[in-house]
Amino acid sequence: MFCPKCRQEYIDGITQCDECNIALVNVLPEEIYSVNSKNIQFEHVLSTSNHADIAFIKSLLDSKNIIYYFQGESTFNVTLYNMIQPARLMVKKENVEKVKELLKDVNIKYFAF
Ligand SMILES: [Zn+2]
Secondary structure, three states: OEOOOOOOEOOOOOOEOOOOOOEOEOOOHHHHHHHHHHHOOEEEEEEEOOHHHHHHHHHHHHHOOOOEEEEOHHHOOHHHOOOOOOEEEEEEHHHHHHHHHHHHOOOOOOEOO
């Protein structure tokens, strides 16, 4: 058992943290996340080198609580705009269809590869 606030570990049978006076949990939230994330499969949905599109997609997917990331975005260099590789939008497998649906009506100049 762990305290979610101070992360102190307690033996089984104790249900509350002495320090924080809050209920203990079996697994710390970060650990739950890291365990799950190993099982998350991401699929490539689209690629774009347009910063405005990337910003738009991020705000759209954030608002829908969709798990995603842009692969290769860190290599972006504005001055080499057309020469660099586009960033690849990677979406959690089960959200792929939903994301395609969301982006269907959006006018994004992207390459799918
Ligand atoms: Zn505590």
